[in-house]
Amino acid sequence: MIKSARTFSYLFGYLPIAAANLAKFKKRKTGMSQEEYSKLIHSEPQKWASGIMKRTGSQVEVSGLDYLPEGPVLFVSNHEGNFDIPVLLSSIPKPFGFISKEEVRKFPIIPSYMEEMNCVFLDRTDRRSAFKSITDTIGKLHEGHSILIFPEGTRSKGQGLKEFKAGFMRIAKEAGVPVVPIAIEGTSRIMENNNNQIRPARVKVQVLEPLTPQELDAAGVKAAQLVRSRIEQALADVQ
Template identity: 70%
Template structure:
């Protein structure tokens, strides 16, 4: 319970500071390049996310950062729990936006940052919103911004990786950008596996080798989607076996 109070107190207590900094950042935007401004905006959510993870008393170890290419990419990650975003924001140095449910817009300050981060908002109850989120993601990638997608569409809560929905392939193909798969393990142990009480956990993140834009363009989605999912699933299994000591 103590970890939960500390974590949520920081989550919302930091928002007034974030609001002041956002105003400063936006005032500097006109005199900055696109990549420079993305890095500036990313710095505040990165600090916020790192502060959240610190208060859960969890450890986060990341491997494969050498696989991050220059330029815009479509990150694809499995989705264990609500702490996936704070973990990835705090551990991946490359700025990115992400697709989020529209309910987040009701929160104070946070959606204003997300708009500057080039996040895309999705109404899961509206089929037209799904198509628009795909088009919006393609446009942001074409404009030089990286995007993160959880192709399972929902949290697995640590109970195995679900099917990958195909929309991300159209996004990458139409935008002409590489896909960078990410495997994440342990975030569901922070909250989802504890009746939503926050407890410390060991979290591991692996950035896998990118799949080039040319290969994406030339390869059928029905072939590539299972291949990407398999790589993520295999990496998650390897991380788990190392933690448990089982072969």
């Protein structure tokens, strides 16, 4: 109960500071390169996410950061729990946006930051929104921004890897960027498996070797399964 209160107090209590910093960052945008501004914007969510993870008392082990290539990439990760995003924001030094539920727009301040991070919003009840999210993501990648996607669509809550929705491969192929698989294990033990009470957990994040556009093209219709298999094997190795 205490860790839950501390975590959520920090989560929402930090928002006024984040809003003030965002205003400062926007003023500095003129004259900065896209890469410089992306790093500046990423620094605040990274700090916020690190503070959240510290208050959960969890230990996060990260491997494979040497695999991170230059330029835009499509990060493809399994989706175990609600703490996947804070864990990845605090662990991955490369700036990225992500595909998020449309409902997040109802929160204060957070959507403004997400827009600057080049996140894409998706309304799962609207097929046109789903199509637009794909084209928007391709556009972000073409502009040079990296994007994270959870192709399972919903949290597994530690109950095994779900099937991947195939749309992410269309994004990767049309954008012509590398796919960087990520295997994340242990986030469901922070909250989902504790009746939504926050408890410390050991979390392991594995950044796996990228798949180049050429490798994805060569895999053809099996490309999505290839990405999923690499993540599945990495998760199995943790057990």
